Amino acid sequence: MLNKPKISRDERVSAVVDGELPDEVMRDTLDDMEHDPQMRAVLGRYHLVGQVMRSEVPDFVFPDLSERVMAAVEQENAQRSDQIPAAASGKVVSLADRRRSRWPLPAGVAVAASILVATFVLVPAMQQQVDNPGDPAGAGIQQVAANTPAMQQQATAAGHGGGEGNVPVWAVAVQQPEQGASRGMDPYVMTHFEQTARGNHFGSVMPGARLANFQVR
Amino acid sequence: MPPELTDKQLVERAREGKPGAYDILVRKYQHKIVRLISRFVRDPEDAMDLTQETFIKAYRALENFRGDSAFYTWLYRIAVNTAKNQLAASNRHGYQVSLNSSPHPDSEEPMPEPEGLRDYATPENAILTGELEAVIKAAIADLPEDLRTALTLRELERLSYEEIAQVMGCPIGTVRSRIFRAREAVDKRLKPLLEND
Secondary structure, rough: OOOOOHOOOOHHHHHHHHHOOOOOHHHHHHHHHHHHHHHHHHHHHHHHHHHHHHHOOOOOOOOOOHHHHHHHHHHHHHHHHHHHHHHHOOOOOOHHHHHHHHHOOHHHHHHHHHHHHHHHHHHHHHHHHHHHHOOOHHHHHHHHHHHHHHHHHHHHHHHHOOHHHHOOHHHHHHOOOOOOOOHHHHHHHHHHHHHOOOOOOOOOOOHHHOOOOOOOO | OOOOHHHHHHHHHHHHHHHHHHHHHHHHHHHHHHHHOOOOOOOOOHHHHHHHHHHHHHHOOHHOOOOOOHHHHHHHHHHHHHHHHHHHHHHHHOOOOOOOOOOOOOOOOOOOOOOOOOOOOOOOOOEEEHHHHHHHHHHHHOHHHHHHHHHHHHOHHHOOOHHHHHHHHOHHHHHHHHHHHHHHHHHHHHHHHHHHO
């Protein structure tokens, strides 16, 4: 039976290379080696001697390879420990937070703008439509829309242009209302295009679209 | 304790967050992995980078190592996959090397040389194995016969201490001591070579 004190440090390292230490002494030696870089360096060289004798090494040997690997491993550990405190502190990232983080600020502003427009433009227009059931479906809306600065500008431009060719597509749609449920959609489409025309989302469906509710009475 | 069990113990320790344990495994297998990867990629610098990548991947995946196979076998698979991925990337840039074959861990067969293979200069900080061989052979030749015999039986014949003790007719403790003294003598000549470069 081997006793740890009777064997020198490097002799134990040599026996570790050969896997020829009793379990208890092996455990103690591995403990020592984990904290002693010099012992690990000796172990590396002892392994190298045997591998060179058996022709198990490549054409080139990189003496600093293990240092480079362990530097990368330490970096990996540091990154892990940076991540672990957030998880360990019980900080839970909610699904809503994740969704929110996916929407950049301009998109959020666009959503808010859509809701505001729906509130201040469409609701009064529909209210007026309810108050005047005999009125053609688009008339009330057209009137409200005509009061907006953008509409006035377009109307002025159309007047000076002297023809339908200068009237924007959405304005034509307002001027030629259709029957049925699509009548309720027209102002929404108009507002949608009006809002998206200034941004990068021209013509695309905006996130707040489902918030609008149209009921034609 | 057999070397395989030592490896398992080191893996367990590395999993427990002891990087020194993983360093022991790296030092043990680094040259074999470089040699394995060198069968796929011929540029020594690439081989070193891929070896580094292999050990980092293995470290990240230590939790997945179940111990069904030896640690080296597991590491070997990671190294081959890493090298093949690199080859696939090289193929996209004009290299023509088959990915279907991979060498056996103990095979001496080199991979087919890629087209347009060029001679590579000695990488920075690298030592030619020929130099190491010369130093080690000279050191072994200068050893007393009992030390040289013990070391040769261990390293080349892969005999256990007990078997060497039977062959040499001496106690196991003496075998352990002789092998250690032989390594120590060789290391005295080897260490300056590794530290100077």
